[in-house]
Amino acid sequence: MSRLSRRSFLVTGVTGLAAARLGAPATPAASARQPRSDPFTLGVASGDPSPGGFVIWTRLAPQPLAEDGLGGMPDLPFPVQWQVYADVAGRRLVRRGTAVADRQWGHSVHVEIDGLDPGREYWYRFRAGPYLSPVGRARTAPHxxxxxxxxxxxxxxxxxxxxxxxxxxxxxxxxxxxxxxxxxxxxxxxxxxxxxxxxxxxxxxxxxxxxxxxxxxxxxxxxxxxxxxxxxxxxxxxxxxxxxxxxxxxxxxxxxxxxxxxxxxxxxxxxxxxxxxxxxxxxxxxxxxxxxxxxxxxxxxxxxxxxxxxxxxxxxxxxxxxxxxxxxxxxxxxxxxxxxxxxxxxxxxxxxxxxxxxxxxxxxxxxxxxxxxxxxxxxxxxxxxxxxxxxxxxxxxxxxxxxxxxxxxxxxxxxxxxxxxxxxxxxxxxxxxxxxxxxxxxxxxxxxxxxxxxxxxxxxxxxxxxxxxxxxxxxxxxxxxxxxxxxxxxxxxxxxxxxxxxxxxxxxxxxxxxxxxxxxxxxRPVAPAASRMPMEPEADLIREVIDLETNRP
The missing domain is CATH 3.60.21.70 (Alkaline phosphatase D (PhoD))
Incomplete structure (x- = not known):
């Protein structure tokens, strides 16, 4: 993926567009238990990469500041679908499954992904009922x-x-x-x-x-x-x-x-x-x-x-x-x-x-x-x-x-x-x-x-x-x-x-x-040699390492 599309994913509104491309949400009949409002207020995260995978995380909390700490979730387990893609556009699905978010663990979800290719980027998201999470970017460790x-x-x-x-x-x-x-x-x-x-x-x-x-x-x-x-x-x-x-x-x-x-x-x-x-x-x-x-x-x-x-x-x-x-x-x-x-x-x-x-x-x-x-x-x-x-x-x-x-x-x-x-x-x-x-x-x-x-x-x-x-x-x-x-x-x-x-x-x-x-x-600025074409102004620099004790290169 190009630097431009990755940067757009990270810092602009393209995240929502990417999520929309990843497939239609489940219909209300797909699960008898569904949050009544968007439960993905805390976002998504990944961690602890290995050559074959990583952990993906989310926590359901439609009312994140609820005083009881349960984020507005009822005392019920909720199925949460997850997907991992090999491209930001969501065309190459490589892993999918369902985890259960329950009250005992604050309706959090930790999924350990494995069997992926080492040393590359992946994208992931979650679904709870009709609601889609933001998309996250992860990567595997090298071989x-x-x-x-x-x-x-x-x-x-x-x-x-x-x-x-x-x-x-x-x-x-x-x-x-x-x-x-x-x-x-x-x-x-x-x-x-x-x-x-x-x-x-x-x-x-x-x-x-x-x-x-x-x-x-x-x-x-x-x-x-x-x-x-x-x-x-x-x-x-x-x-x-x-x-x-x-x-x-x-x-x-x-x-x-x-x-x-x-x-x-x-x-x-x-x-x-x-x-x-x-x-x-x-x-x-x-x-x-x-x-x-x-x-x-x-x-x-x-x-x-x-x-x-x-x-x-x-x-x-x-x-x-x-x-x-x-x-x-x-x-x-x-x-x-x-x-x-x-x-x-x-x-x-x-x-x-x-x-x-x-x-x-x-x-x-x-x-x-x-x-x-x-x-x-x-x-x-x-x-x-x-x-x-x-x-x-x-x-x-x-x-x-x-x-x-x-x-x-x-x-x-x-x-x-x-x-x-x-x-x-x-x-x-x-x-x-x-x-x-x-x-x-x-x-x-x-x-x-x-x-x-x-x-x-x-x-x-x-x-x-x-x-x-x-x-x-x-x-x-x-x-x-x-x-x-x-x-x-x-x-x-x-x-x-x-x-x-x-x-x-x-x-x-x-x-x-x-x-x-x-x-x-x-x-440090460097004057261009007379024998070569003048460089662009921002190129007339070299990085020089200075020894802090001697103040010499």
Missing amino acids: PLALGTGLTMAFVSCAQYEHGHFTAYRRLAEDEPDLVLHLGDYQYEYARDTYTIPGGNVRDHEGPETETLANYRQRHAQYKTDPDLRAAHAAAPWLVVWDDHELDNNWADEVPERPEVPQPGFLARRAAAFRAYYENMPLRRTSVPQGIDTQLYRRVHWGTLATFHMLDTRQYRDDQGCGDGYRDCPAATDPARSITGEAQERWLLDGFRRSRARWDVIGQQVFFAQRDSDEGPAKITSQDAWDGYVASRRRITQGWVDAGVRNLVVLTGDVHAHWAADLKLDYDDPTTPTVGSELVTTSVTTGGDGADSDPRTQPFLRINPHLRFYNNQRGYVLTRFEPDLLTADFTVLPQVRQGGAQAHVKATFVVEDRVPGVRQTYL
Whole structure:
């Protein structure tokens, strides 16, 4: 399919036209149970691609903000037909079937598609009675032995509905990625006006602070009523992991944010949050919650080009050693403490040893590299990040070094700002070798508009020479994985208080094959040689990689 027709599908009204071409809806007699109004208000999504398929998702909710969390659906199971097509026009039907949406799982539908061709695009939609869903675009992963020519992947984090409009999701969809990683804080738990920004919040949460299953279902539904978020879900398959706000700020395993306050219902709250998260995300049955537990860490292969190790740094961590903020904390270096838990750590280290990928990518939640905030001898670091679990970070870093991982890249969210960093075994000695790279995405909206910033004035970069870049605007990171190069465009929006802002690339960093660490690129004008025809003005540029330590190409 041409770029023009794909782009039209993603960002214009062609979606409805495509759906109309996919076949006539079922007649009212086709099912005795039918929604009384359009149940597809929350859109569609796909996720967890494999070489043979992916998950497709929807949730029936004709009244998405209903206080009982059931979206206006009666206590009845409803048949939902699904179709997968090999073309956007809907002429090549390749899979079809019927799933049942029932009250037990919030009338959500998770269909695991298999038997498709590797490395190509597909389109899908659902039907419930006479109602057709929007059309979504998915794609399969490449053949397990295929290196391929490249992967375009975007990653995002931290979308507080009250703090701004989700324009970043819309711009992400327009970039036409092959894959999207959401690294946590998909939704926030607060009641309205609890978490406010200067100038006042832009929008309001419905309902109280989320504590019950009905609360979490309603909150997830409210977020998905945003058309920009629905567009991003429909544009590409997602790999999702949670951070803290999907349950409770700064929670750790079975410990709530404020453990000093008796909260006998916290484990029930955790079970409700996990259940609602599964109901509202394109996850496989391996992630169906079992009480207070959900298997969310998993591994997705993109041929031999990239392996994504998706981590859960909340469910198994030891509680923060000295509180959640910046501290000089002796517990941070305790070798017995872990942010991943023992089983997940073994799984990750085993994945490093088995990997044959060109790029090994860790998708996770909180800042990985050291961020010391004190210019003196003290080490003042965030205890909610990997700095609060120094031995855990050291074991994992040593693990990929010992395994001979070819290129290790950590992707991070949580901190509401763009960052780029070199990863080391010893952050206190800047002369030690760089052994990996970290790319951190800013928030979609959390914190409000933010502000443009000069990295040269950022104290963290002065104190920590392995930190290479900082920007405090909202946005996302768009990456391009190729066999010999990873390119990361730190994309920003001028503001999120009003919807519809245009995005631009604030900075581009690259990681070269077998050269750990991030390097910034610049566009430099080049004068055309007298011996050749003048180039077009926009072509009189070359991209030049600058070493940030020497400031030389």
